[in-house]
Amino acid sequence: MLTVVGCLVEAHDFRLVALAAAICALSALTTVCLISHASRARAWAQAGWLAVAATAGGSGIWATHFIAMLAFAPGVPSGYDVALTGISLVIAVALAGSGLSLAVLVGGRTAAWAGGAILGFGIAAMHYTGMAAYDVAGHKTWDPATVAVSLALGGILGGAALVAQVGARGLVRQLPAALLLLLAICSHHFTAMGAVTITPDPTLAVSEAAVPNAWLAVAVALASFAILLLAAAALTLDVRDRGHAQVEADRLRSLANAAVEGLVVCTGDTIVSANRAFAKLVGLPQAALAGTALSAHLPGDTARLALASHPERPVEAELRLADGALVPVEIIMQSVEYGGRPHFAVAVRDLRARRQAESQIQFLAHHDALTGLANRASFAKRIDQELRAADASGRKLAVLCLDLDRFKEVNDLFGHAAGDAMLESVARIVSAELDDTQMMARLGGDEFAVLMPCAGPSEAGRLAERILEALRAGRTDGGGPQIATSIGIALYPDDAQERAALLSYADTALYRAKSEGRGTYRFFEAKMGVEVRERRLLEHDLRHAVARGEMQLVYQPQTDVGTGEVIGFEALLRWKHPERGYVSPAVFIPIAEESDAILQIGEWVLREACREAATWPQPLAVAVNVSAVQIHSPHLVGLVHEVLLKTGLAPYRLEVEVTETALISDPNRALLTLRQLKALGLRIAMDDFGTGYSSLSNLRSFPFDKIKIDGSFVRSVDSNEQTAAIVRSVLGLGRGLGLPVLAEGVETEAELGFLVAERCHEAQGYLMGRPSPIGEFAQYTHGTIPLIADARKRA
Known part of the structure; x- marks a missing residue:
């Protein structure tokens, strides 16, 4: 009688045992690798790899068993039934394939335990079928307890092997699963062999159809090695293809990650892959997105239905971020081939920047970019709405037009940044005085308007007063120039019945406020319309007067009081309008100063006077009046220098006359300009002395070379003691300061006699000559009479 201990120690060929162990180990490792490979494959490829794994695993189990059986040499005749041997191979492949398929296709640890149990029972079924095919000259008896242990070992270790294989990637991590499968096969085989007892019986003979042990050993070994080598070759080829596919996938993933837009590859509603941009957009790790539902990130059915019905067309939707927030996106779907299977790619573009830009x-489109106030278009639309509301409610509507006083001077003196700051401050200060029913808009430049539903003009007047007071108290940010404004008010329906007229009348009232002293407000009156229209027509024509040749200069001589000789001329501007005739300088000069046309006109006067004076053989002086706007212009000094160079006029022959009012608004700027002009060699005269403010301080502070007494003081100086006292004081002041004094407006011999008696230096007036074209004074400009100017030059 032979038992398992005796078989292992005495009746086994250890060379064949070693061969069986090698076959078993190779089979277990190959099977585990093929299972891992199949778990990553899809569809038919997965079924193919499971079939290869079942064949390799089942044939390896079968070969291990029969080679180990062939290593058993009990010393009695034995052989193997061909049919049962073949059936045992089929059983091994079939049950191994069933267990492996369950574990891979279902997935999870439970399926792995169940599949491993089926694999273990397949090992047992193959073993005991193979033992049935073992034909020996004796009797075989079985120990039920040992058989049960062998079944348990096969099922438990087979299940453990498949559980260990779940999620394992790489050869090193798959070794534990292969070792457990090896133990499952070997432990079951040798335990089951211990369950059998063979009792030799000489009366029994081995069937002549049985295959001898030696031949079966060679056949089994060759078949097993061939199957395992084929499986390994297939695995190697697939690994190589997968390697190429992985390289390609990595390249595609790199390209996808380089994209600015989010890209998602999906199958059904499941995300297969997502690029880095999409992960950053939703706020999740890139690896965590695979396997999640696309609907979790694109809530709502509308967007998905639009994608499904209009593929390859952009659809706007909302994307849910990791924190639950929703952001606007644009998505577009495209069918793609991914991993050998049809998928669809979804491109996701963040629309937040675009929405912000659109906003x-x-x-x-409806507001001013600098101040944030409503623009002209929005203001017009609001007026139309308020006009209808006023008609329905029976209330009135007031329009207040605001214009900053001398805003161009702010830009010229302090720069455009200061001008912008002033506009922003005006918008902020005025808006603070308004309630929810009122509206402020910037119409353009330094023009603003306020819309106010009201019960009557008194409410509009109170609002205008509050605005003026707030602007007087406020300053631009950073302590810039003082804000000053004028306001014009028009009422609906009292003054106008429609929007354009209402705005025009408010603008007309604004011009009246400016002409009456600025810094105040005025209501529209019907007679204002005619005056403003007339003024605007003059302003329009004045801007083109120089280009049309309508301007001309006349000259009035200036004489030495003591000798009566002509020492120079004052250039005076005249405008001959083609329709109105001569327009008084008292009318057009203020208009030119307010509209800034004075800069163009003043430049022409300077150039023409210097050009004319440069042609005189006699070096007489020429005096040119300079307005306050020109004095505060940063270009005046450069212009004078350029004119002197171009005309060739000696600087000492040019005299610039400045009124005291030109010094008041910005004394520091005026002082700088006058000093720069003085440095060029010019002479500077204070014009209309006594009619302005702080005359004595101005004489001390500014570099004047001459004082000109206003003609209003000279007139009747011979008959009015008060006037005479004033002129005597000015003459004494001039002598004390060392400044020559010129008296304007001398019209009578008596006035001239008074000036001679009081030792006045120079005189100018109708008595010496009326303003006339320079040709009428040719005897002075081209004569040979010795002139006081020569002596002064030599001095």
């Missing part, structure tokens, strides 16, 4: 564009 900004929408805002700028």
